[in-house]
Amino acid sequence: MASNRGQTMTKPLSRHDLRTVHDTLLACYGPQHWWPGETPFEVMVGAILTQNTAWSNVERAIQQLVAANHLNPEAIATADPTTLGALIRPTGYFNIKARRLQGFCQWYLARGQREALMEMPTVALRRELLAVKGIGPETADDILLYAFARPVFVIDAYTRRLLARLGITRGDEPYEALRALFEETLGANVALFNEYHALIVRHAKERCRKRQALCEGCVLAACCQKEEGITAS
DNA sequence: ACCCAGGGTCATA
DNA sequence: TATGACCATGGG
Numbered sequence A: 001m002a003s004n005r006g007q008t009m010t011k012p013l014s015r016h017d018l019r020t021v022h023d024t025l026l027a028c029y030g031p032q033h034w035w036p037g038e039t040p041f042e043v044m045v046g047a048i049l050t051q052n053t054a055w056s057n058v059e060r061a062i063q064q065l066v067a068a069n070h071l072n073p074e075a076i077a078t079a080d081p082t083t084l085g086a087l088i089r090p091t092g093y094f095n096i097k098a099r100r101l102q103g104f105c106q107w108y109l110a111r112g113q114r115e116a117l118m119e120m121p122t123v124a125l126r127r128e129l130l131a132v133k134g135i136g137p138e139t140a141d142d143i144l145l146y147a148f149a150r151p152v153f154v155i156d157a158y159t160r161r162l163l164a165r166l167g168i169t170r171g172d173e174p175y176e177a178l179r180a181l182f183e184e185t186l187g188a189n190v191a192l193f194n195e196y197h198a199l200i201v202r203h204a205k206e207r208c209r210k211r212q213a214l215c216e217g218c219v220l221a222a223c224c225q226k227e228e229g230i231t232a233s
Numbered sequence B: 001a002c003c004c005a006g007g008g009t010c011a012t013a
Numbered sequence C: 001t002a003t004g005a006c007c008a009t010g011g012g
Helices: A016-031 A040-049 A055-068 A074-080 A081-087 A094-110 A113-117 A123-133 A135-144 A156-168 A176-185 A192-207
Strands: none
Touching: A016 A156, A016 A192, A040 A094, A040 A135, A055 A081, A055 A192, A074 A094, A074 A135, A074 A176, A081 A094, A113 A156, A123 A135, A135 A192, A156 A176, A156 A192
């Protein structure tokens, strides 16, 4: 299906319109330059710290890790858990996340870090990431896509909400079903997956919000199945 | 004083 | 397999 860059979509959507949704969002917002992180390792740390947490809180934690010279796998793996917890405190769940970071870094070092892991096939790397305690499907896919440039589509709460409101899904599909939907419909494409997920986050944060969505003026409004969108108050 | 935010694990039934 | 409790800080 042809894209309609710069225009408002006007028909109810099916799953085959995922490409057009991307093009419409890109025309609206422009490239998002994701993931916000200086290095691949910082992306991995950020992916764990942002679990169920606002990104602004993660930025503080990253700053504190840098200031304490702890933003490297050796320092995190060998840090005192209480010290590490204090550094990442702003992200919430800091006791659990400190353990998750340490478990991840121990695996990362044992596996020879990024250089060695880059040689591993995507399916095998994904399986290993999921075996690390505290890394579930979304965190694994964040790392695969944004730190290892693998063609894996990230499904998060924003993606679920947007697809359900558009009428493409019901909202209760399992993670793997939604990931397969995007990957099979769009075809493996790292640059596209990277940009699309970033655009979904941008759109869901600033317009397709959980409550009080700003449907008036939305580029997807004409084709969206969401009923009674609350406009700006 | 709520509700929400770029989840995941574990214990139950 | 499917729900619920739990983890915890910061902004609106």
